[in-house]
Amino acid sequence: MNKQDIPEELKKKLDQFAVETPDISLKKSLSHRIGSWITAPVKNPADYLSIHITPRRMALFPLVIIVSSLPFAFI
Amino acid sequence: MNSNDLEDLFNKYHKQIYQFTYRYTQDETLSSDVVQDTFIKFDKYAENFDPAKSHIRTFLFRIAYQLTMTKLKRKNKLKKLLPFLYETKQSETISLEEKLSVRAALTELPAEQRSVIILFYYHDLTQHQIAEIMQIPVGTVKSRLHHALKKLKQLLEADDNE
Numbered sequence: 001m002n003k004q005d006i007p008e009e010l011k012k013k014l015d016q017f018a019v020e021t022p023d024i025s026l027k028k029s030l031s032h033r034i035g036s037w038i039t040a041p042v043k044n045p046a047d048y049l050s051i052h053i054t055p056r057r058m059a060l061f062p063l064v065i066i067v068s069s070l071p072f073a074f075i
Numbered sequence: 076m077n078s079n080d081l082e083d084l085f086n087k088y089h090k091q092i093y094q095f096t097y098r099y100t101q102d103e104t105l106s107s108d109v110v111q112d113t114f115i116k117f118d119k120y121a122e123n124f125d126p127a128k129s130h131i132r133t134f135l136f137r138i139a140y141q142l143t144m145t146k147l148k149r150k151n152k153l154k155k156l157l158p159f160l161y162e163t164k165q166s167e168t169i170s171l172e173e174k175l176s177v178r179a180a181l182t183e184l185p186a187e188q189r190s191v192i193i194l195f196y197y198h199d200l201t202q203h204q205i206a207e208i209m210q211i212p213v214g215t216v217k218s219r220l221h222h223a224l225k226k227l228k229q230l231l232e233a234d235d236n237e
Contacts, residue, residue, distance in 0.1 A: 001220060003196065010224070013177045013231050014196055019094040022103065026085045028111045 085114050088132060091198060092139045098193045101182065105146055113139040129207060136200070137208045140190065180230040188223035195220055 006014075089110050096106040116138050117124075124134050181189055187209075194200045194208065202220070206213045 001202070001217065003199070006196070006224060007228070010228055010231065013180075014227075017098060017177045017181070017197075019097050021090045021093045022107065024089060024093065024107050024110050026082060026089075026111070026114055028115060033108065 081114060081118055084117070084131070084135075088135050089114070091132070092135060095136065095193055095198060096139060096143050098181065098197060099143060099190055100147065101178065105143075105150070109139055109142050109146065112142050116142065130204070133200070133204045133207055136194070136198070136204075137210075140208050177227075177231065180227055183230055184223055184226055188219050188226065191216055191219040192223040192227065 003011075092113055093106050093110045096109045097103065100106060113135055117135060124131070181193075184192065190209065191205055194205045195202070200208070202213050202216045205216045209216070
């Protein structure tokens with residue numbers, strides 16, 4: 001298969017994905033990498049809590065603590 | 076290899092490697108890291124390169140491809156362990172305009188098909204060179220390319236109809 005075999009319509013679409021190359025140095029800078037990692041966007045922790053802690057789970061939380069601490073009462 | 080030769084090589088190929096990695100991962104930081112690591116690794120293993128067997132460009136792409144796969148695997152493991160450190164999946168936040176783009180269509184392709192189409196279309200590599208980079212038979216490259224083009228066409232046509 002050659003590039004010419006690709007339909008023109010599809011070629012036009014593929015050409016829309018242009019990539020700008022940022023300034024990259026040959027030397028690896030650890031501080032720059034750590035900086036990039038720290039400043040990289042992260043998920044909002046509040047979103048994480050809202051997904052995983054439902055009202056039902058919150059209601060069950062004290063019960064879980066009581067049940068899990070029961071064995072200590074017999075020590 | 077002396078530092079001047081390495082720098083010349085870097086100046087000649089770093090853009091291509093960045094563009095390949097960025098189109099594949101759509102992650103700027105990871106792509107820049109892959110570019111730097113590719114040349115560091117090349118410098119370290121330059122004696123393994125045989126100009127009679129392979130072209131320098133193919134050799135560099137092979138290193139970059141392997142590094143990208145390793146970094147993505149590592150990233151996915153960390154994502155599973157510490158999900159709160161990573162942003163929600165890109166597809167969830169993609170706008171309507173973005174949905175119509177080839178960028179979004181490429182992320183819909185299976186990883187192995189995505190790399191083949193990027194190397195073939197954007198980097199003008201032959202099927203033999205792609206096979207060498209990905210360490211797979213030429214027949215597999217042909218079939219992945221065929222399926223990738225078919226799926227891309229479907230995805231982009233479907234978006235046009237929406």
